[in-house]
Amino acid sequence: MLLRVIGWFARDDWLVIGWALGIKVLLLALGAASYQAFEEEDVPFGRPWLEIWNQWDAVHFLRLAEFGYSAADKFQAWFYPLYPWCIRFFSYVSGDFLIASFVVSGIALLFAVVILRRVAAVEWNATIARRTVYFFLIFPTAYVLHIGYTESLFLALAIGAIFAARKEYWWLAGVLGAFSWMTRANAIVLLPALAVEAGQQWFTGRRWRWQWLWIALVPAGFAVYLFLNWRISGDPFAFLRMRKQLFHMSFSWPWLGIADAFRNVRRAPNEGEIVGTQEAFFTVLGFVCAVASWFKLRPVYATWVTGNWILLASVTFIESMPRYALTMFPIFFLFAFVGDNRFWNAVITIWSLLLLALFSGLFVRGWWVF
């Protein structure tokens, strides 16, 4: 029986599953230790270890899972629905919404790491694939992969859609893409990304395939979101208005947001660091990777990184770029190439983990960190 279960996955799949679970345990332990040390409050082992991670958006997702969308809520239908619906579904089993959110993120993360490894193994080799997953799991904002945030579910679906397209299961790419767009707004980038992949397959095979039309299924996820907006606020495009109201931001040229981030460096020291330096740094990192991806990666990945970067940076006020950079997953392929050199491998590892600890420590204390 055990052998049969082990046989479901390749050895390296089990390795990345082990890494994901091991890092989860270490992060939870760090969160509790850091909270106790800084806040002088006891965090006993058990549920309190999870409660300290229930901050910012996680609170909203739990509320949506528990009570559903409501016109009386300040956020109305701002948040995409798939993640809170998944939590609600799992809460029927666990009887606890918080635990259900960790279970959903936990399972999604396992899928995400296994698929990411397989994608990289298909494109390159097992070593690059392992390193890709490693840098993904230790990225400075990787704590959101384990908690009540949408990132892990979104990445499992988006990477799954791209992997399916690479394997030419276009119906699956369309279905996963639609679910992906039911999870986060930046799934819109799957449209050009999958189209570029289809374009490349046409370019190499010179043969039209009707299966490519499955890409048209992707916006079905967005349609669910529009429908939800219409049901809650009477306007399917209410989310655009809300973005301005809630976050004081609207579409703009990327350089305006970036210039603003650099100006924010001059704010009070802690804000200057988080809202200024770190936002600007991760925006520049994303840009560098977007450029590099056109030289080093297959166009589908370059389109994904570029599309996401343009979408996230083309606002009047750049917000949460370090977290959004996590969803630009081909960055980790690039890290894995660079990590072939032991020196740079060490530098990326140290940079990632020191910041991961810092951001995690701030997050559990309720400070805003992306």
Place this chain on the structure above:
Amino acid sequence: MREAWGRITRLLPHDDWLVVGWVFAIRVLLFIFGSKSYQILENKRTVGWFGWVDLWNRWDADQYLKLAKSGYTSASEWKAWLYPLYPWCVRMVAFLNGNYLASALIVSAIALLVAAVVLRRLVQIDFSPEVALRSVWFFLIFPTAYFLHAPYTESLFLALAIGSVFAARRERWWLAGILGAFAWMTRANGIVLLPTLAVEAAYQFWKTKRWSWRWLWIALVPVGFGVYLLLNWRVTGDPFAFLKMRGQLFHLSFSWPWRGMGGAIGIMMDWKPGQAEMVGAQEFLFGLLGLIGVVASWIKLRPIYAMWMTGNWLLFASVTFLESMPRYTLTMFPIFILFGLAGGNRFWRVLITVWSLLFLALFTSLFMRGWWAF
């Protein structure tokens, strides 16, 4: 130009250069991290161009700088409690640049470079270059590795102690004795070099069945302690004043190891949450890690390393109150050889790396704020 560069790179093997690169990279990243975490957590900017350097002048560092600047005095509460070699080195470098804090950082930096390179070479005597590199990697990222860069004695002590062990392994016993003496002039646990070097001599005798008079160089090691006793006598009139002071300053005395370990568990349960974490849980965890390392070292490593581990652990744990165990564990360097061996498995390599760096970040953040972090 290219020829000169080639001549420089040929000075050391490729792996030594990699280790040197790691040391520099970690130092730069840790200094940047320290300054950033201070700005964020304290909501204060560091003052001036070199304000970030001042953040490293905490706890014992301050004492060492005072000693380097003004020397030992009976008027000080600490009298001759701290060993003299590190502050003397700082004083020597300060003659050149005039800045004591910068000098302390330079001494620690040079010592760390030597320690890291010698550790790599030492491990490579018994194991593969891969294990040697991994050992240095785990050493450099250990959760309390920030002390290797701060004005603390750890890097100098480790350079000397690892150097002494390396010299003994290479059968340069005169050098082992001299470095051992300097090691004991740097920290109290230089005492453990006595049984450690003796065990290596005995092991070599057991292997070759041949007596070597050079082993008597081991007797040079206590000279370092002799200097410390002389200093205590000069400052307080009593060469063993340090024993009395330990009770006065830190309220601790020798005891069975389980008493200190049990005490840490008690602190975990009863003290305020912050202290329960740092003085209780972390002290206990690192005490336990050291004990596991001791047992494993007798199974996996040459006796000289097992002896160093055991002697140090007994010395640190045999007190009424465990204090700074996470920092002291850093000096039990064969633990990194064990990590290097465990790191042959990819799962454990990643887990040890993640654990080390996450807690290195946490402890560094606390230390930068001037909070007690071992």
